[in-house]
Amino acid sequence: MNIKKVQIIILGSIFLFCCTKSTNKIPDISETGCTNLEFISFSSDSITIEGNLNGFQLSLSTEEVEDGLEIIKIELNRETPAVPPQFQLKWKFPSNNIQKYWNPNYNVDKVNYYYNSVTSSSTRLAPVLCFMDINDINRFTFAVGDALNKIELYSELIEEDANFHCSVSFFDEQQPAMSHYETEIFIDRRSLPFYTSLRQITNWWEKQDNYQPMPVPEQAKRPMYSSWYSYHQNLDVDKIINECREGKSIGLGAVIVDDGWQTLDNKRGYAYTGDWKPDRIPNMKAFVDSIHALDMRFLLWYSVPFIGKHADNFSKFRGKYLYEWESQGCFVLDPRYPETREFIISTYEKAQNEWNLDGFKLDFMGFFRPGESTQLTDENGRDYASINAAVDRLMTDIMKRLKAQNPNIMIEFRQPYIGPLMRKYGNMLRASDCPNMSVINKVRVTDIRLLAGNSAVHSDMLMWHNEDPVEQAALQIQNILFSVPQISVRLNEIPNDHKKMIAFWMNYWNTNKDVLINGEFKPQAPDALYPIITSSNEKKTISAIYQDVYVKNDFVNVPNAIDIVNARRTSEVLILNTKDYGRFEYKIFDCLGVQIEKGKIRLRKGVTTINVPPSGLLQLKKINT
Secondary structure: OOEEEEOOOOOOOOOEOOOOOOOOOOOOOOOOOOOOOOOOOOOOOOEEEEOOOOOOEEEEEEEEEEOOEEEEEEEEEEEEEEOOOOEEEEEEEEOOOOOEEEOOOOOOOOOOOOEEEEEEEOOEOOOEEEEEOOOOEEEEEEEEOOOOOOEEEEEEEEOOOOEEEEEEEEOOOOOOOEEEEEEEEEEEOOOOEHHHHHHHHHHHHHOOOOOOOOOOOHHHHOOEEEOHHHHOOOOOHHHHHHHHHHHHHOOOOEEEEOOOOOOOOOOOOOOOOOOOOOOOOOOHHHHHHHHHHOOOEEEEEEEOOEEEOOOOOOHHHOOOEEEEEHHHOEEEEOOOOHHHHHHHHHHHHHHHHHHOOOEEEEEOHHHOOOOOOOOOOOOOOOOOOOHHHHHHHHHHHHHHHHHHHOOOOEEEEEOOOOOOOHHHOOOEEEOOOOOOOHHHHHHHHHHHHHHHOOOEEEOOOEOOOOOOOHHHHHHHHHOOOOOEOEEOOOOOOOOHHHHHHHHHHHHHHHHHHHHHHHOEEEEEOHHHOOOEEEEEOOOEEEEEEOOOOOEEEOOOOOOOEEEEEEOOOOOEEEEEEOOOOEEEEEEEEOOOOOEEEEEEEEEOOEEEEEEOOOOEEEEEEEOOO
16 A cells, blocks of 8 residues: 555644635534533644555645634545545544544444444445543544545544544445545534534535435424334225324324335235335225325335335346345345436336325435445446435435425435435434334434434334333333334224323423424433433423433523423432522423322522422423512
């Protein structure tokens, strides 16, 4: 390997090779309650470039946006197009006052930062890593602007020097020839809450060309019923209509009809998928009309890349597949062929037009990737060489044509294909599957929200056993309160107390959704699986506690209302007030919504203890005298 070393003095803004200035601007920050920490030393470190540049000229420039915030611009240029080189940018920084980290992987231990990496692309995750202190204050966060191509961010704590050694790898995946490439790296060493730093990275991505998020209709922010865990592939139209009738009465606004409608096969594979005829539901239009008659929206599931080996369409696309998913009996379409893109797009366009659909659940987007024998060239009928670029074209055209029929179309994507670029095509981002696992559901929706901006973040579908104690079942909802709930229990078969519990919490969610999903979102302690989460606006603050922690009231302006959800099996709720906040009326509810106590209380400086039933709710309303 040829090694080129480039010395970058971040704060001194020494420009290398070519001097350019980034035009991305970061919004001003106004954050209270942050620990006053010194910046991690980074200005004297070097960034090392490793790789054979294959005739490309690599130039770097840096802009100090403000103290502790730098943008590094990377440019590759070559007179004649060639396959871009594999190269890495490497640096290190001291592990000074770092106790944990965050990245968008949805199955990570956020304490064990010895090795820390994320690999992103157009249909997978987001290129960002964040290191923080024990109080969740950012110490060092870095992100890459390119969310289209495969990028690997990596860090390792080296014992010999107690430094984090970091790298960003470009073009590890084979790429078509090009003559120009550019992107930026966002480096944030400011003493801000980690969620504030991540929110500003999200804003930074949104401002890039071709990354503007899809608008979110209000109907995407309503609780929904999903058929998946309740029926899987054994769909029954009459039963689902009855479920929706029940769901509408408790505040659900839509139904997502999942896998199973398109085939009579119910073996959980995809060998017969790809013709997209409603074999199990022959009169789909009547089904949709019945749901609309309940004043509910209707979304339909599709597996975007798959055609099964037993589907009638399989032979039509022979030679136009990326690879086989043998265990599931299906193949993955190659989106670089215009005819495969048109097949996918027209399938959805036709379904939307004929059946009057309100949205789509588009699944398995992450399977669009090269196979072992994939040739990344634009020949033999392919009009794109890059799969990522072809997916971008496919999804752009899908959105354009579907929105022409319905400007308020809803599109759901599922973790991990929920990154910055995917927000351009989808306005509903859902947690990856975690049936009956309330804590995992909480962690996954929280991780998505940290980078989701204004996109609607949905929980994984909620299910539990009918014999669960109602307080236990309530935890499934309380753990995902700060996302849009998707219910997937059989509402007409669950016990009456379960139904009453769901009705209470759906009413609570609908009443407070502006605070819960549009408020200032402050999750705490990712290393402890977010034991307390708070969201607030000027009028109200809602906190949910999931472990034995205290709620800290540290208000500049006291809100009129404070809610505390006791999502635990114990009753004692501790409130730490940093000053005397005056008198409040209080109400205490059990998990069924039955009011068990009310009165008046003064939130004096210090600790206030209130007993709230397991899975219960405390509501405080300011008494203005």
